[in-house]
Amino acid sequence: MKTKNKKLPIALTMGDPAGISAEITVNAWSSRSVVEIPPFIFFGSEELLHRRANFIDCKIKTKKISEAEMDLAVDIFKEFIPVFDIPIMKETIGQYSEKNDQKIMKSILTAYDSIKSGLTSAIVTNPVNKNSLLYEGIKFSGQTELCAHLCQSKNPVMLMMSDELKVVPLTRHIPISEVSQSINKSLLINTVKVISNDLKKYFNISQPKIVVTGLNPHAGDNGLIGNEEINVIDPVIKELQREKINIHGPASADSLFSAGNTDSDIVICMYHDQALIPIKTISNFTAINITLGIDIIRTSPDHGTAYQIAKKAIADPSSLIRSLIIADQMAEKNAR
Secondary structure, three states: OOOOOOOOOEEEEOOOOOOOHHHHHHHHHHOOOOOOOOOEEEEEOHHHHHHHHHHOOOOOOEEEOOHHHHHHHHHHOOOOEEEEEOOOOOOOOOOOOHHHHHHHHHHHHHHHHHHHOOOOOOEEOOOOOHHHOEEOOEEOOOHHHHHHHHOOOOOOEEEEEOOOOEEEEOOOOOOHHHHHHHOOHHHHHHHHHHHHHHHHHHHOOOOOOEEEEOOOHHHHOOOOOOOHHHHHHHHHHHHHHHOOOOEEEEEOHHHHOOOOOOOOOEEEEOOHHHHHHHHHHHHOOOOEEEEEOOOOOEEEEOOOOOHHHOOOOOOOOHHHHHHHHHHHHHHHHHHO
16 A cells, blocks of 8 residues: 655556557666666566567566555565566567457556555556557547556547647547537536646646637637637637636637747647647647546657558657656646
């Protein structure tokens, strides 16, 4: 169980063995002499780490630990990668295979259990193929949705954050044809309230300036190009303004992210690509994903499995390193 005032390690999941997750894990740990990497436990295959370390010509040392030994992780981290070993079938680098799907899920579930048991402080999820996310007969569209299910949260919020920008897609992993019908008053209000609560809790932003985009080109142009702004978005903004929430919009997304025009603490966009294209362009894949509105701390890199570069030994661990650092900072705030 958790010892009072003792620093806890972060639970880092295995991700897809065929992608770049093991490579960026090895590179992140190997950067600890240059960057202060928070101690983590790798929930996955010890052999996988060594295979990938050899592949990229990087020297590592690992140490298997049991659940009862997880409190040793912080002390040994400078010398070893602590590994809660989950053996897998040998992967084919750069190629998805369902043969390790159950082990990928075991990694996520075991890491989650370690947080709920007070053995770790947060979970950082390495990238997976969405085909692997089958649990209790449910096929999840992303790890955000899986984590929300595990935490029994009805209002998860996907925050993408970099030094330059914070954005939230109101709708997440759904077809573009379903976006309009999914935008409603309840979803927008709940998203704003989760953002307001968690930005204050974790980032000391007590009254965040929130800007909301429109769905349609030019934010609907007063109903000439769609009615979602008039029927849903603008009325909700006005209602929340009456509650003294610092919220503005609907703003036209095409110009909102141009240089000098992002004077806000956070932007709520209407759909996935409307939010992620600008932050990935501006931040060059150094952003991270944070799940708000759940009862644990969960972060992840802002990229996927990257099968296309998995054989090239060029994967950049920057987003994973930042995910670990931010998760650790959030955990410290949560412990106060």
